[in-house]
């Protein structure tokens with residue numbers, strides 16, 4: 371069993387990590403930290419898990435890190451960027467960071483995250499944890515940046531088209547997220563009476579450069595906030611090469627995801643569409659597509675739970691890939707042998 375500690379454990383994704391680690395056959399949850407001086411210290415872990423959230427004083431975190439084989443960070447971007455180099459000084463553990471602190475090239479941080487990256491050497495060694503597409507790098511690195519929620523939904527849908535060389539123009543991504551995507555802390559725009567389906571971050575959301583960097587192609591990305599708690603639905607319009615056929619696209623998605631442990635295909639969107647109700651509270655992505663052969667336009671739809679496949683369960687899948695644990699996530703937080 372690998373000693374596993376979670377930092378940021380009182381937050382939305384941190385709580386999901388607690389459940390996913392506790393039910394994992396190869397991981398032992400040893401410590402769950404909030405921030406230093408947190409009012410959440412002493413609170414119980416999620417229902418059914420014995421233990422308490424601990425105060426995240428740096429000395430306590432570093433002492434625990436010394437004996438850990440796996441460290442999960444569910445902390446804000448800048449906190450992760452500062453914590454990872456300290457953790458690395460004290461521990462040789464596999465670090466999986468759920469924040470955006472290690473996803474982009476160093477030069478992008480001032481513009482998109484508002485800070486100069488404090489650990490450029492480590493950033494250069496970090497690998498992007500898009501499971502199923504970057505597995506060799508995930509196996510070979512001890513610092514994994516779990517992808518953002520919108521990038522997960524978008525990249526899982528777009529990667530097959532991009533890698534098959536069918537992309538012939540700018541993909542247009544419209545995505546709707548539930549409010550838990552903004553985290554647990556109180557923000558004026560996420561209050562109950564304020565949320566009403568609307569776009570935000572138009573032409574300026576930090577997930578645009580993340581998706582573009584890891585897709586290898588520019589795109590237009592427009593997120594929307596919806597009045598529901600969890601889940602993301604991304605609908606993507608993609609110009610494709612002339613002559614692409616629906617049968618070719620069907621075969622492509624089957625080939626990429628037919629055997630995938632956490633990506634499910636719903637097929638032709640004109641018959642059945644992915645939906646948030648199918649994936650909310652599950653570790654799965656659901657992807658569908660429809661091709662207009664006359665106009666060479668492909669429409670993709672991708673649904674995930676932002677806190678699970680878009681964050682916590684994909685982070686655990688990164689651990690499974692790194693250590694070659696052959697496990698598939700079950701609905702309801704369990705894991706079964708592949």
Ligand SMILES: NC(=O)C1=CN([C@@H]2O[C@H](COP(=O)(O)OP(=O)(O)OC[C@H]3O[C@@H](n4cnc5c(N)ncnc54)[C@H](OP(=O)(O)O)[C@@H]3O)[C@@H](O)[C@H]2O)C=CC1
Nearest residue numbers: 378380381382383404405408444445449469551553554681
């Ligand atoms: N919500 C989502 O859908 C997704 C979130 N992410 C990313 O994952 C990370 C966590 O997100 P989420 O769970 O939503 O966030 P929350 O705001 O719900 O929780 C953040 C947690 O981080 C802790 N924290 C804050 N600062 C520090 C620090 N300096 N040292 C240690 N702990 C600290 C907080 O502690 P305390 O409890 O004491 O306040 C809290 O437990 C973020 O980087 C986010 O961008 C990624 C994908 C999806």
Ligand SMILES: CC(=O)N[C@@H](CCC(=O)OP(=O)(O)O)C(=O)O
Nearest residue numbers: 468469470518519520547551552
């Ligand atoms: C609804 C909402 O506010 N969502 C968040 C994205 C959360 C997420 O995936 O990602 P990061 O780890 O990249 O922060 C946002 O738009 O900033």
